[in-house]
Amino acid sequence: MGIKEPFISEIAPDTYAINEYGIAAEFLVIGGERALLIDTGCGLIDLPAVIRRFTDKPCDVVLTHGHGDHVGGIGWFDRLYVHPADLDQVRQVDLDRLRGYNRSLGERGAFRVYDYDPEAIHPIEKTPELLPIGEGDVFDLGGRRLEVVETPGHTPGSICLIDDSRRILFSGDACNVNLGIFAGPISQALAYLEKLQRLSGRFDQNWNGHIGYMGNPDCLAMPPHVLPTCVELCRSILDGSAVPGRWSGLPAGRHFVWRNRACGSAMENKTVRAARGTGSPPRFLFSERRI
16 A cells, blocks of 8 residues: 555646655656656656656656666666766666665655555666767757756766756755765765855755655755755865764665764764754765775
């Protein structure tokens, strides 16, 4: 028992957030002439059917990065856009691992709210045509333009998109409450986060790729403090003032959680609540690299 359909909300005019059972999020952006789907999630949703509910305009597809929980639905499409640095991840997406992820997040909360089959990923009979995108590229939808911003760190080819007309940043996994830096040093992550800060006059909302995470039936943008907090944390890691610690939500031996000293004494469960969008403002990120 539970919610059997994706949780879809209109977050701005002609802009739809698709909460895929609390495990991933996709976004449908509609302009005067074309539409754009941002990410394909975990493969559990008939995305073409969702698109047809809201528009009959031609729809392009863009991936914010190559992780399986953002590319799982690529089998629905003939072509899509992705940064060249993440091409191999998209081509080699591991659907068995993604099924495990779908089940794991269900067991950690999503199954309490949603009724979905974690195994029911749409098959990828052949890899779609993968078209390159990069810094400054623009999706012109007709009276509405989304610009690509390169943000390498979560993956080598991570990107964000800025929608000036709605003043929205679509950030994928590049700027959220539990920021994972797995592809490069913290200094590289700091560089892109500072770039987003310089561009922040162009957006009022930051929508990331995991709304309603692990079973929260909600649809909320990232809090405004997340971007400056991520910048502060990267700086504190690099200057040695951050406090390293382990978080049980991550595999042992692979990741380190870093907290700002101001909240270094916080209990672990308080940090987990913050990562799920409740409790005190989160002030940490995790990384496979110490520096």
